[in-house]
Amino acid sequence: MKKIILFLTIALLISFSGYSSAQENKNPKEEPVYSVLGSLYNWKTAWEGKNINKYVSFYHPDKNFAGLPIDKFKERKKYIFQKAGKIALSISNLCVEEKKDEIITKFTQYYQVKDHLDIGEKSLTWAKKGKDWKIISEQFTTIKSKENIKLSPLGVKTLEKNKKEMLVLKITESDFKKLKVHQSIATTFKFIIDFPQNYKFDPQEPSIIHLKSSLIEGAVMYQYNNCSLRRGVIFLAPYKDYTIVASYNKGLVVFLIQN
Numbered sequence: 001m002k003k004i005i006l007f008l009t010i011a012l013l014i015s016f017s018g019y020s021s022a023q024e025n026k027n028p029k030e031e032p033v034y035s036v037l038g039s040l041y042n043w044k045t046a047w048e049g050k051n052i053n054k055y056v057s058f059y060h061p062d063k064n065f066a067g068l069p070i071d072k073f074k075e076r077k078k079y080i081f082q083k084a085g086k087i088a089l090s091i092s093n094l095c096v097e098e099k100k101d102e103i104i105t106k107f108t109q110y111y112q113v114k115d116h117l118d119i120g121e122k123s124l125t126w127a128k129k130g131k132d133w134k135i136i137s138e139q140f141t142t143i144k145s146k147e148n149i150k151l152s153p154l155g156v157k158t159l160e161k162n163k164k165e166m167l168v169l170k171i172t173e174s175d176f177k178k179l180k181v182h183q184s185i186a187t188t189f190k191f192i193i194d195f196p197q198n199y200k201f202d203p204q205e206p207s208i209i210h211l212k213s214s215l216i217e218g219a220v221m222y223q224y225n226n227c228s229l230r231r232g233v234i235f236l237a238p239y240k241d242y243t244i245v246a247s248y249n250k251g252l253v254v255f256l257i258q259n
Contacts, residue, residue, distance in 0.1 A: 033096055034190060036103045036126050036133050037220045037233060040091075041208055043135075048089050050081040060127065060134040088112040094207035094220070095227040102127050102136070107207060109140070119143045165215045167191075167234065167255040175199055176248050181255075183242060191234040191244060191257070199230050215239075215257055 039058055046054035056074045059065055065073045081087075090110040097104045103126045111118040120142040126133045171179075180194035201221060209219040217235040224231055236242060239259040246255050 031184075032103060032128075032133070033098065033224065034184070034233065036105065037096070037222065038235065039126070039133050040105055040124070041218055041220060041235070044089055044091060044208055045210075048087050050084070050087060052078045052081055058135055059138075060129055060136045063136050065135075065138055084113045086113065091207045092205055093201070093203040094222040096222050096224045097226065103133065108143070108203065164256060164258040165213050167211075167216065167257060169193075169232075169253045169255070170251055171199075171253055172251070173248060176253050179253075181244070181246070183244070189236040189238050189242070191236055191242070191255075193232040193234070195230040195232070197229060201230060215242075215259060 043055065043058045046058070052074065055077065056070065059070060059073070061070050063070070066076065068076060088110075089112075091107045092110070094105065094107040097106070104123060105126065106121070106123045109118075109120055109122040111120075120140050122141075123137075123139045124135050125137040127136045128134075175196050178196040182192050184190050184192060201223070205221070207221045209221070211218055211234075215237050217237055219235070220233045222231060222233075223229065236257070237259075242257060242259050244255055244257050246253055248254075
């Protein structure tokens with residue numbers, strides 16, 4: 001571990017190329033997607049933590065789920081949470097589609113409790129209610145598979161020191177040169193990475209990644225624009241300004257994030 005940290009530190013010192021300081025993304029059509037991605041991230045966290053009130057709050061109160069009105073749905077989920085024990089939930093192969101006033105998130109869901117692993121394709125449809133996006137429909141199709149989800153190449157660890165952190169991404173040098181990186185502070189603080197159009201995510205890599213640090217709150221990797229383009233969104237803690245600098249060395253791009 002010490003060797004890895006030393007390598008990353010040397011890589012940063014050798015060749016920094018400035019990417020961006022905080023700037024607004026002026027495309028308002030993209031902002032609802034980020035709100036839904038943040039809600040999806042928190043929905044997953046509430047489910048894993050068995051926080052029934054928080055979990056149910058993401059569902060539209062006027063809709064039925066699993067054939068039940070929201071109050072009965074809550075009772076059912078509460079019973080399941082109590083019986084489940086520890087819940088491990090992973091999301092991969094996330095695709096986001098916009099259709100009129102709705103946003104659809106489709107992904108492969110890995111749900112594990114005790115010795116039981118349930119894998120399937122899930123679709124959540126989100127619609128606006130007031131200022132928030134709520135789930136209005138939920139569909140799940142089981143996949144009979146015992147495959148294990150892989151570790152993601154994005155942000156495996158962050159190194160925190162004096163409010164400076166490193167985000168590590170495995171990528172080829174040619175793809176690194178095609179990356180488009182920018183920040184948006186219009187609704188939430190986020191660091192956006194647009195990958196080359198031919199860049200391929202492994203379908204088994206986690207799409208939602210928890211990064212415990214003071215500056216980075218989490219990451220979402222997804223496909224958009226009819227699932228043809230690839231994007232990564234790093235959610236940053238709510239500070240006023242950020243500076244992000246990148247260096248590349250031997251298959252790794254290291255982003256230094258500081259406020």
